[in-house]
Amino acid sequence: MNQREMLNSIRVYQFCAVELNLFLDNFPEDKNAKEDYNKVSCKLTELISAYEKNFGPLTNFGSAYVENPKAWVNTPWPWENCSREEE
């Protein structure tokens, strides 16, 4: 997977995690949702740490799995269009 594909698959799992998190705020005992949330979180951890090893941190303030201050400032910011990289 290239950088863009990896970011997209992270985004998919991040979205599932957000959605399950909000549901579990109201129904913290829901067994199915808890199971899904655990699965999604594990997969997300795996994807993010693989991404960060290759391309740099996705988050800051010491919470990235792999720290790389230079990549933090130099990789494109989310509002910068990725289509330019493809050209």
Place this chain on the structure above:
Amino acid sequence: MWYYVKNLEYPVNLNKCKDLNMAKLLITQYGGPDGELSAALRYLDQRYTMPTGKSKGLLTDIGTEEMAHVEIIATMVYQLMENATIEEIKKAGLAGHYADHRKALFYTDATGNPWTATYIQAKGEPIADLHEDLAAEQKARVTYENLIHLTDEPQIKEILAFLREREVVHFQRFGECLMHVEDAMCIKK
């Protein structure tokens, strides 16, 4: 404490999109009355006086997701304006914006009125606050529908449809939260 994540919640690639008029209109979901900034600040402000762990959690988490939506709208406007010429900016009715902000983002509604805290309220009473939150989600949903009607660009419509759907989900969660808070307050009395 908050952490920034260097990834959009929904992808935005609008650099080749030529519907610059939409930049002028989309900005209302950035700094308008029913926009994402209003939503984020409203929930993150009201959470302190929520009565239960569940309601404090939900307002914190939805408020945080709204910040991600602020960033999606900002990215849409930024990318639409990035390569626009002065002539295109004038034609799209963005000359006033350009005079004050060039191509910067700024918290205004679609007609240039700056964001104001009068758009939101924190009443300090959870039943009143949660009703405001339910109404806010519906107003944001309608704004997204209005914006979808105003463009022919499928890429813009797709992102707005995602954001519209999030308003529907938040409405559902706030409704459940309201029932839970009502129950909790009855038991307390």
